[in-house]
Amino acid sequence: MATQKTVIINTGCANISSVKFAMQRLSDNVSVSEDVGEIQAADKIILPGVGSANAAMDSIQHKCLTACIQTLKQPVLGVCLGMQLMVTRSEEKAQQSQQDFTPCLDVIPGQVKRMQVGDLRLPHMGWNTVSPKNDLSIFRGIPAGTYFYFVHSFAVDVYEHTLASSEYGQSFSASLHKDNFFGVQFHPERSGDAGATLLENFLTL
């Protein structure tokens, strides 16, 4: 895997260190970049994200990375907010925004909504079980019922692009997939051996 180059897109949000360290534990060719050429030249790309959808989209636009990400042909893995940025739009928006939603990258049709969990607590924080649709691609060797670490209050419903689902007051997409774009709502970099297995699967796609 030494020749494969993985680039973590520097979205400008805090805390990409944990993703970087997790990838470095699996590969010796990992870099963090916001350079279009370097991103396009990578074999594998990670789109991390912490914070809010509107702030992250502002930052991606400010760095002129929108078209670059949308036109990537190699495997891209969106993590947590990075996954949410891959769909059409998100209900998470700036308070002063005139629009009802934040337009996202739209590489996978779909929308992010605030979770409806009844009396349960939000954020949905902690280890929860995930049910992959099959034992292929990034979920190879990861059986249904495997725990991953989640921290989020917004989610995508279960629909045709759901690759794995999870339950917390409602069913939601724990993972999405369309073409070369993959997304996980949980944090594989913080999900112990299960997360490392998923990241390794992504690197060997």
Add this chain to the structure above:
Amino acid sequence: MLARRIIPCLDVRDGKVVKGVKFRNHEIIGDIVPLAEQYALQGADELVFYDITASSDQRVVDKSWVSRIAEVIDIPFCVAGGIKSVADAGRILEMGADKISVNSPALENPELITQLHDTFGQQCVVVGIDSYFNEKSGQYEVYQFTGDEKRTQNTGRLTADWVAEVQQRGAGEIVLNCMNQDGVRQGYDIEQLTNIRQACSVPLIASGGAGEKHHFYDVFKQADVDGALAASVFHKGIIPIPELKDFLRAQGVVIRDDFRRKSA
């Protein structure tokens, strides 16, 4: 199902893990990174590192240990102690911590919670509350500067009021440390935690008092907390984490199953 979390807490002073009784008489337990790795391997769901000197000392505290932990640990961890500003928090998060926890500085300046929420998002912001039962007034009250006995003081705030305010300001999680119970291993303060649970719509972590396996069962079952934090029972090997998790599973508590990587 979302699992209940078992959270070892490592009190850190000068880059070493220490533990005192009722916040006093700290003794050195060991180096941070190997201890953290050991806990992750044993099945801890999350780790909390409390820099106990930081809030009560004026000096700048070396936090380089945060990135040393982040390099090797693949479970979430939170750093507490000495975070007085958005810039302080940003540095800790950049070094790879998943969450930051504020306690005394938030009491001095509650606006800090709002700023942290607006800058980093609710999921990063944990508020630690040191709550002490005042027998005279019959009320739970919030204390600050509990890392230093000489400076520890009653803030005059009722715990319930502060719990409400920190949520309204954007806290994503609350760690309620019941000081009467801390370090004495007589069980969590179920009564207080049950009360606070009803007023807490974000994740609530119980802290202070764990001494036996059934104390964890009691606090999950009766107080419905999301996680249980403990220090001495883990550091001293009184309760091995795998044994605790097996016990809780057998009692019907939802606990994360280990997943072992095939290749590596």
